[in-house]
Structure formats: structure tokens, C-alpha cells
Amino acid sequence: MRVLKALLKHPSGRIGAAIIVLYLVAAGLGALGLTPHNALKQFPIDRLKPPSPSYWMGTDLLGRDTFSRLMLGIGQSLVVAFASVLGASVAGSIIGLFAAWWGGLWDSVLMRLTDVLLAFPAILLALLIIAIVGPGTYTSIAAIAIVYTPIFARVVRGPALSLKRRDFVDAARTFGSSQGYILTRHLLLNLVAPLTVQVTLALAWALLTEAGLSFLGLGTQPPAPSLGLMLADSKNLMQHAPWLMLFPGLTVMLGILGFNLTGDALRDILDPRTKARAA
Amino acid sequence: MSYVVQRLLTFPLILLGVSVLVFFSIRLIPGDAITAMLGTEAGLLTPAQRASLANYFGLDQPVVTQYFRWLSGLLHGDFGISVIYGKPALGVILERFPLTLELALLSMLIALCVGIPLGVLAATRNERPSDLVVRILAMLGQSTPNFVVGLVIIYALSVWFGIVPTMGSFTPLTVDPLANLGQLIFPAITLGFAFAASVTRICRSAMLDVLGDDYIRTARAKGAAARRVVWRHALPNALIPVVTLSGVEFGYLLGGAVIVEQIFALPGLGRLVLEAISQRDYPLVESAVLFIAFNFLVVNLIVDLTYVLIDPRIRLGAS
Numbered sequence: 001m002r003v004l005k006a007l008l009k010h011p012s013g014r015i016g017a018a019i020i021v022l023y024l025v026a027a028g029l030g031a032l033g034l035t036p037h038n039a040l041k042q043f044p045i046d047r048l049k050p051p052s053p054s055y056w057m058g059t060d061l062l063g064r065d066t067f068s069r070l071m072l073g074i075g076q077s078l079v080v081a082f083a084s085v086l087g088a089s090v091a092g093s094i095i096g097l098f099a100a101w102w103g104g105l106w107d108s109v110l111m112r113l114t115d116v117l118l119a120f121p122a123i124l125l126a127l128l129i130i131a132i133v134g135p136g137t138y139t140s141i142a143a144i145a146i147v148y149t150p151i152f153a154r155v156v157r158g159p160a161l162s163l164k165r166r167d168f169v170d171a172a173r174t175f176g177s178s179q180g181y182i183l184t185r186h187l188l189l190n191l192v193a194p195l196t197v198q199v200t201l202a203l204a205w206a207l208l209t210e211a212g213l214s215f216l217g218l219g220t221q222p223p224a225p226s227l228g229l230m231l232a233d234s235k236n237l238m239q240h241a242p243w244l245m246l247f248p249g250l251t252v253m254l255g256i257l258g259f260n261l262t263g264d265a266l267r268d269i270l271d272p273r274t275k276a277r278a279a
Numbered sequence: 280m281s282y283v284v285q286r287l288l289t290f291p292l293i294l295l296g297v298s299v300l301v302f303f304s305i306r307l308i309p310g311d312a313i314t315a316m317l318g319t320e321a322g323l324l325t326p327a328q329r330a331s332l333a334n335y336f337g338l339d340q341p342v343v344t345q346y347f348r349w350l351s352g353l354l355h356g357d358f359g360i361s362v363i364y365g366k367p368a369l370g371v372i373l374e375r376f377p378l379t380l381e382l383a384l385l386s387m388l389i390a391l392c393v394g395i396p397l398g399v400l401a402a403t404r405n406e407r408p409s410d411l412v413v414r415i416l417a418m419l420g421q422s423t424p425n426f427v428v429g430l431v432i433i434y435a436l437s438v439w440f441g442i443v444p445t446m447g448s449f450t451p452l453t454v455d456p457l458a459n460l461g462q463l464i465f466p467a468i469t470l471g472f473a474f475a476a477s478v479t480r481i482c483r484s485a486m487l488d489v490l491g492d493d494y495i496r497t498a499r500a501k502g503a504a505a506r507r508v509v510w511r512h513a514l515p516n517a518l519i520p521v522v523t524l525s526g527v528e529f530g531y532l533l534g535g536a537v538i539v540e541q542i543f544a545l546p547g548l549g550r551l552v553l554e555a556i557s558q559r560d561y562p563l564v565e566s567a568v569l570f571i572a573f574n575f576l577v578v579n580l581i582v583d584l585t586y587v588l589i590d591p592r593i594r595l596g597a598s
Contacts (some may be wrong), residue, residue: 012594115293119575121575123537123572130555211426234430238430260421264418
């Protein structure tokens with residue numbers, strides 16, 4: 001609650017949070033079917049209509065309403081982003097915690113495994129996973145989660161190593177607390193701050209990657225609306241229907257901006273050392 | 280020396296791990312490799328032809344044996360034969376690599392030429408309107424996906440200036456430098472956009488740190504000109520994180536800017552991987568992914584070692 005209040009007082013945090021709330025509302029309304037038009041139904045008579053009072057953001061080549069499709073596309077992007085970052089943060093935290101706690105051979109093996117995964121440029125690793133499993137929404141979620149897991153493992157391992165040597169952890173051991181209790185209550189709870197920042201920034205990156213994979217035709221498959229797919233479709237029509245590029249492009253950018261601003265604000269709030277030089 | 284030695288020792292280990300991951304993950308693809316390679320045409324093969332092909336590719340051997348044969352081939356420069364191109368995969372990769380390398384270098388040049396002056400400007404005018412403008416622009420730049428920037432550039436060029444960027448073909452630098460630059464400049468601006476934003480942010484942040492240091496105060500107290508203090512005393516030290524960031528980003532770009540190469544139809548390494556994946560050319564996927572990961576690791580290793588060299592404060596032995 002204290003962090004939320006601080007976030008809302010922070011100038012960029014306020015803007016970032018407002019964008020995220022706006023996107024969540026749009027996605028929620030889209031999921032409930034409360035879109036101005038049916039996002040999937042084709043109206044050939046209304047194809048490539050420019051923005052107007054009846055079609056706020058115009059229509060595409062098949063006469064589908066861009067605004068309604070954007071609402072569904074935002075939902076799709078957020079589902080992929082949240083699910084993949086949730087997966088990555090849980091898996092990465094477990095790996096990072098165990099590596100720090102057990103140390104020795106376990107630490108070496110787990111960290112070398114993360115090194116191997118980090119040896120691939122992120123989009124390439126995602127492409128490799130898609131090559132194996134085939135394109136689709138679930139594959140995108142898995143690919144982004146796998147790509148981000150080693151980063152979370154590293155974010156958790158470093159501070160967990162120093163926490164492990166602190167007096168309160170020794171005291172908990174002396175009092176006979178179980179390993180699970182110490183790991184979750186004493187280590188993980190103290191890592192909430194760096195994890196929160198990382199989760200927010202990872203969400204921005206996941207949104208970007210989801211849109212990129214869909215843009216390449218390897219993410220969400222048609223006819224489901226996706227921001228990346230909408231942008232890819234707009235490429236051949238941009239001279240006649242620039243709105244097909246403009247609105248999905250702005251939507252992707254604004255979403256990433258929202259998470260980036262929130263992440264930066266959270267870093268300022270939770271790590272006062274960065275506050276003075278925050279860019 | 281231990282940090283350097285440790286980094287150099289772990290390099291081949293990680294590369295070995297990467298080779299294991301690439302080889303075995305490709306083998307996870309459902310169905311047999313011959314069907315995967317030939318698609319529907321595999322149905323036309325007689326059992327004898329299939330067995331002969333399996334024997335030719337060594338697919339009738341246990342998978343671990345296949346791995347060691349593959350690894351031994353790699354060490355001898357044999358990356359296998361590309362199914363699409365029907366020639367050695369390494370040759371196909373090396374044909375595409377110069378474009379990717381040039382694009383990465385050009386993007387980095389653009390990013391540094393834009394990002395460093397903007398970062399310095401913002402830091403020296405901290406909390407003033409020009410700082411705020413640079414910060415907003417940098418944040419917007421960092422949040423704009425490169426495929427959006429690429430599409431906007433193509434739109435602006437074609438609709439506003441009537442120029443259609445050359446797509447599909449590529450003129451090497453050695454053949455016609457001007458035509459080459461004409462083909463690469465817009466993709467490089469596209470890639471350099473977010474890169475420049477990152478450089479601006481990190482340069483500003485590092486400059487703010489350095490400008491508060493005692494030695495800068497001393498230089499000012501001795502009457503050094505403000506411009507000299509900023510560019511000669513502060514900037515060289517503030518460049519350390521910029522070098523690190525640039526190295527890492529450069530490593531990513533060497534991996535092939537898949538999306539930007541796709542938008543501008545450039546025959547680079549990223550597009551090759553995409554082609555190989557969509558056409559199920561697994562020997563080429565394996566080789567290209569391994570080649571990219573190798574480059575990425577080498578660049579990161581160089582960045583780490585450079586970091587140790589240029590920052591004497593880093594205690595050797597501390598990871």
C-alpha cells in the first residue's frame with residue numbers, strides 16, 4: 001500500500017500506472033465482448049474505411065473495426081505478457097534461491113545453465129523454441145518465459161547470497177526454522193523489491209517480444225487479433241490506410257511505455273540509490 | 280588475473296552447453312528428421328530410400344553418437360548441408376554475415392553519435408527543460424518497437440518523399456559503397472533508434488554520477504573551462520557503462536535483427552534463421568543458431584575483458 005501511494009506520487013509512476021489501468025480496462029471490456037463492433041466479423045462493404053464516428057480507428061481490409069480488434073489485441077498481449085513473466089519469475093526465483101542456498105556444485109551447475117540460456121540473443125532463443133513446438137499463443141508464452149527465466153534467476157541469486165549470510169537467517173536456523181520457511185519468509189520476502197522492479201520491466205519486454213513474434217507470424221495466429229499481426233498486415237496497405245499502422249503501432253508503444261515508466265518509478269521508490277540519477 | 284582466466288575458462292564450457300542445447304532441442308521436434316526436412320515429399324520415399332537417407336545423414340546412429348559426430352564436424356568446419364540451398368550451411372551463413380555485421384556497426388555508430396551528445400546535454404542541464412525533453416524522448420525511444428519505427432520510416436519515405444527503399448537485393452560495400460549505404464541507412468536508423476535512447480539514458484545517468492565526483496570539483500576549482508571539464512574530465516569515465524551497453528547491444532545485433540531485416544527484406548543472418556525455421560531446414564537452423572550464439576558469447580567476452588581493462592577500479596578476481 002505504501003509503495004502504491006509512493007508510485008502514485010511519482011510523476012512517471014502516475015503516468016505509467018494510468019496507462020496500465022487503461023489497458024487492463026480495455027482488455028477486460030474486450031474479454032467481456034463489450035467492444036463497439038464485433039472484432040472478428042467481416043463487413044466487406046465497410047472495408048478500409050478511415051476513422052469516423054462509427055469506426056473510431058477505421059476498418060481493415062476485411063471491414064473489421066480496428067478499435068474493437070485493438071481491445072482484443074491488448075487483452076491477448078497482456079495475457080501472454082503476464083503469463084510468461086509469471087512463469088519466468090516463479091521458475092527464475094526458485095532456481096536463484098536454490099542456487100544461492102545450496103551453493104557449491106548446485107550453484108555452479110544452475111548458474112552455468114543460465115549462462116547457456118543467456119548465450120542466445122533473446123529473440124533467437126524464442127525463435128528456436130517456436131521452431132521446435134510450432135507457432136501459437138501458448139508457445140509464445142513458453143518461449144518468453146524460458147528466455148526470461150535466467151534473468152530472474154540472476155536477479156534473485158545475488159541478493160539471496162548476501163541475505164543467506166545475514167544474522168537473522170542464522171538466528172532462524174538456530175531457532176529450528178525449516179529450510180522452506182527460511183527460504184520463503186526470510187529470503188524471498190526480502191527480495192520482493194528487486195523482483196517487483198524486474199517483473200514490471202520484464203512485462204514491457206514481454207509485450208515487445210509478443211508483438212514482435214506475432215509480427216513475424218510466429219505468435220498469435222489469425223483470426224485472433226494481435227497487435228503484432230495487425231501491424232504486419234498494415235505493411236502492404238500503409239499508403240492507402242495509414243490508420244492500420246498508426247493505431248496498433250501507438251498501442252504497442254504506449255503499453256511498453258506504461259510498464260517502462262512504472263518499472264523506473266518502482267526502482268526509484270524501492271532503491272533510493274538510483275533516485276538521484278534516474279533518467 | 281583470476282577473473283579474466285575464469286571468464287576464458289568458462290567460455291568453451293558455455294559454448295559446449297549451447298551446442299548440446301541446440302542439437303538436442305532440434306531433435307525434440309516431433310516426427311523423424313527426414314520427414315521434417317522433406318515435408319510431404321517424404322511420403323514418396325520407399326523404405327530403402329528412407330533407410331539410405333537416414334544412413335547418409337547418420338540418423339540411424341544413437342542420438343549421442345550423432346551429437347559427437349556433429350560436434351566433431353563442427354570442429355573441422357563442417358556445419359552440415361543446408362536442405363534449402365543444397366550447399367554447406369557455414370558457406371550460406373558466411374554469405375549473409377557481412378550484411379548483418381555492417382548493419383550492426385552502422386546502427387551502433389548512429390546510436391553513439393546521437394546518444395552520447397544527448398546524454399551529456401541532459402546531464403549538464405539536469406532538471407532543466409532541455410533535460411526533461413531529452414528524458415522524455417529517450418523514454419519514448421526505448422519504448423518504441425523497432426518494427427514500428429521501421430514501418431513509420433517506410434511510410435514517411437514512400438508517402439511524403441516518394442522514395443521506395445530498395446528491398447530484396449543487396450549491394451555489398453565493396454561493389455558500390457554508395458548503393459550499399461543507401462540500402463542500409465534506413466534499417467540502421469530503425470535499429471539505432473531504441474539503441475540511441477538506451478545510450479542517452481545510460482550516458483546521462485553515468486555523467487550525473489561522475490559530475491558529482493571530487494576530481495571534477497577539483498578541476499573546476501582550478502579554473503578549467505566548463506566545456507573541458509565535461510568533455511575531457513567527466514565523459515571518459517562516464518563512457519564505461521556506455522561501452523558495456525554498446526557491446527551487449529552490438530552482440531544482440533550480430534544475432535541478426537530478425538524483424539528489421541524482414542521489414543526491409545534484407546538478406547541478413549536473422550532473415551536466414553527465419554527462412555530456415557519456416558522451411559524446416561534444420562541443419563541450417565542448428566548451424567545459424569550456433570554461429571550467432573558463438574558471436575554473441577565472443578562479443579560479451581570482449582566486453583567483459585574490455586571492462587576490466589578500462590576500469591582499474593574493478594578488482595581482478597571479483598566477478
